Amino acid sequence: MTKKKRRQNPEIEDLIARPWCYYCERDFDDLKILIHHQKAKHFKCERCSRRLNTAGGLRVHMEQVHKETLEQVENALPGRESIDLEIFGTEGIPESEVAAHNQRIMAEFAQKEADRRAASGQSNGPKKPKIDISKELDPAEIKRKLEEHKKAMANGGITPVTPGGAMSPGRAQSPGGFEAHGSPQVPPHQVPYGQSPPPQFQQAPYAMPPQQNAFPQPNAYPPANFPPQQAPPNPYPAAPFQQPPFQPAPQPVPFGRGAPQPQFNGYQQPPAGYPPAPYNGPPQQQQQHQPHFQPPARQHQQSSLPQPHQIPGLPPKPNVPGLPPRPAFTNHPGGFGRGNMSGPPPQQQWNPPHQPQHFNAGPPAAAGFGPPYGMPPQGPANQYPQPGGYGQHPPQHQQPQAYPPPQEVSANATPLGQQRIGLVPEPSLAAPAPTEQPALLPLDTTLAPDAPAATPVEPPTPAVKPKREVRHAYPDTDISPEEKRAALPKYGYKGKKGRENTPMATESTS
Amino acid sequence: MATSAPNVRELPSPPTDTISSVSFSPYSSTRLIVPSWDGNIHLYDTYGSDGTGSKLAQIFHDTPVLSACYGDRDTEIFSGGLNFTVNTLDPENNTATAIGAHDDAVSAVCYNTSTRQLITGSWDKSLHTYDPRTSSLTGEYIQPEKIFSMSTVDHTLVISMANRGISIYDLRNMSEPSQIRESSLKFQNRTVVCMPNGQGYATSSIEGRVAVEFLDPGEESQARKFVFKCHRQVEGGVDVVYPVNALAFHPVYGTFASGGGDGVVSLWDGAAKIRLRQYQKLGASIAGLSYNNEGRMLAIGTSAGFEGGQTDGECPPESVRVIIREMPEGEGKGKVQEKRQ
Secondary structure, X not given: OOOOOOOOOOOHXXXXXXXEOOOOOOEOOOHHHHHHHHHHHHOEOOOOOOEOOOHHHHHHHHHHHHOOOOOOOOOOXXXXXXXXXXXXXXXXXXXXXXXXXXXXXXXXXXXXXXXHHXXXXXXXXXXXXXXXXXXXXXXXXXXXXXXXXXXXXXXXOOOOOHHHHHHHHHHHHHHHHHHHHHHHHHHHHHHHHOOOHHHHHHHOOOOHHHHHHHOHHHHHOOOOOOOOOOOOOOHHHHHHHHHHHHOOOOHHHHHHHHOHHHHHHHHHHHHXXXXXXXXXXXXXXXXXXXXXXXXXXXXXXXXXXXXXXXXXXXXHHHHOOXXXXXXXXXXXXXXXXXHHHHOHHHHHHHHHHHHHHHHHHOHHHHOOOHHHHHHHHHHHHHHOHHHHHHOXXXXXXXXXXXXXXXXXXXXXXXXXXXXXXXXOHHHHHHOHHHHHHHHHHHHHHHHHHHHHHHHHHOOOOOOOOOOOOEEXXXXXXXXXXXXXXXXXXXXXXXXXXXXXXXXXXXXXXX | OOOOOOOEEEOOOOOOOOEOOOEEOOOOOOEEEEXXXXXXEEEEEOOOOOOOOEEEEEEEOOOOEEEEEEOOXXXXXXXXXXXXXXXXXXXXXXXXXXXXXXXXXXXXXXXXXXXXXXXXXXXXXXEEEEEOOOOEEEEEEXXXXXXEEEEEEOOEEEEEEHHHEEEEEEOOEOXXXXXXXXXXXXXXXXXXXXXXXXXXXXXXXXXXXEEEEEOOOOHHHHOXXXXXXXXXXXXXXXXXXXXXXXXXXXXXXXXXXXXXXXXXXXXXXXXXXXXXXXXXXXXOOEEEEEEOOOOOEEEEEEOOOHHHOOOOOOOOHHHOEEEEEEOXXXXXXXXXXXXXX
16 A cells, blocks of 8 residues: 555544545545546556546547447456446445445554554554454354354453454453553553553453553542543552453453444544534433433543543554653543543443343344444443442442443343444444544545546547537538638639639628 | 747748648758748748748749649749649749649649659649659549649559549559549548558548548458547537648658647547647647658648638738747657557
């Protein structure tokens, strides 16, 4: 690929927004470059090197000029040689292909993320799985993964499912690194990164739990932790310990499936979605937990916040000091109130724990999205109990308490759970959708302006031209211009006998 | 004047009336003759001592000159015009001598180097051949229509006539046309030029079209002929179609240029069927085109008139220009054929 290294970690939105060539799956910095590429690689006449704008244009050109039949688009990937699609730039690409392409980008992005983390020695398993999950998988495949997950769970839970495949390494690393890194990393990262590191750890094992734990601890440690979010140092050690137990069950599958969507939310939501995210989160919680809400919300926010950050920011942190993440954090801290963002994060957190339950429950029928969402409630219950056990902070306690009920409720009442699911998905999905659409839409709009310019060119060749009125600059079909001119008096041309006079006459009359 | 490009210049002392044609000498790369309706044949050195070009001579006829060509050398020029006579000119002595006459205006003269004879065509529907060395008429051949244009290469003569007639002669056997064709173009013939390689010719019509055809009557060769549209432009929502007044093959590359009533000169690659270049529109109808013998200069004659859409046929002197375009290396070179099946 020819992606420029704008940053070390480009945003997924940017990657998705890049113009890409349907025929060869290459992506480009600019739509114009893409169009140039298409004209040069795919729409170029091999006979005369003329560059057409579309496959249709080329076909007509070949037929009319070379009397040959264009059968396929040159240099196209297998299965994409069709000349029936009228593709110009990124216009005209079938929806399904666009979706598949975006999935591919996201998968690639996830893989890169994973590689980078692996390279940097940090485990971000969760992110990867989330991303993978984020991809829209076939229901069948999701089911299959669920099955695998179940098996994995039965075996020991740690074995990751296919989606988790990437995860597994990360996890393995994370746990191992956890303890080891935990202490060492803490010092460097502590103050600024404090939060970030925990998230990482959490992610590896299961981000949420650690954070929650961590936070409680910070609180316990009280002073510094909360405001600066420095808590991490202390929390880390604690968190890891706590986490290990949690990790096995919740982490593997849940994230894999449920996580992906959340991640999207996380990515997209952070930027634009703060308001939406909060809404999503709170409403659900409120319905169930309203009493406890405010305090818990904050906690959630905190806990949740790290995750969103982790998702986008984590990668940077590990590699680089994590400058990018910080800003986010700083914002978040200020926004603790906003922490509502937790909406999505809670889901993520919850999901992991839930999933196991779900599997047991047998929601698999839900096919992918439904179950994960439903899962969250259960998950929280599992997780929360532990935090509660720690009983470090009142707020935390509140949260856990509050959560359990909702979860239980959801678990008990499938309808409710489904409703939640519906709610959750909507926000999560909705959030991503808007972000994606905006990104895409701009492209379209940009295309639109360009397209008109280009399209006009095409139509002439291929299409039946609208008959334009034709005027002959020299309308006489029998008399040549020279004869006409010769008839002008100033030349004194008499013509031969009477013949010239005839043209003269016609001329004068005409 | 408007020749801003460094490789384009305008010759001084242009004719004062419509240009009939422009023709480079086949023998020296800078000699150009321009017969004109002002009654003169203008002889230019297109490069001159200072690179700007200069007029060498101006040979006066009493009537408009419709056609002129070089003979065996730079100093042998033939002309024909509205006075029905066929003349041989001596630019050194600035003299014109009549060597024959038609019964009507002499519309086309051309010299065949293979047979060393002068061929003239007239609106009197006849074709004459002359032996310049004896200044004698060697043949007279009646044609079905008025002759508008002729071109010759090797032993072939292609005649373009009124009513879309095309006759092809083998100059070694003039008893009858070797081929009689109807133009591929649906409108009045305008001009014809033969390919330098002698395999075919291109004709144009008053209706913005050019046909490229091949001499070989075989099916395979005939399948290669084609017609394309050119020299049209949209003016106020109306597609205005201009006559294609001039054609000229590149002596080296075998591509050709076309000049239309719209004032545009385009370069075409007939083999690849693509347009290579289109030069900036000039102020008046293109009256003549000619490559020099090296293909490094393209002479363009412009003049207003019926061809440009004027209904009164007026030709203001300022519209009459002789422009020399220096061809950069490779310009006008056809595309290399890829993957010929």
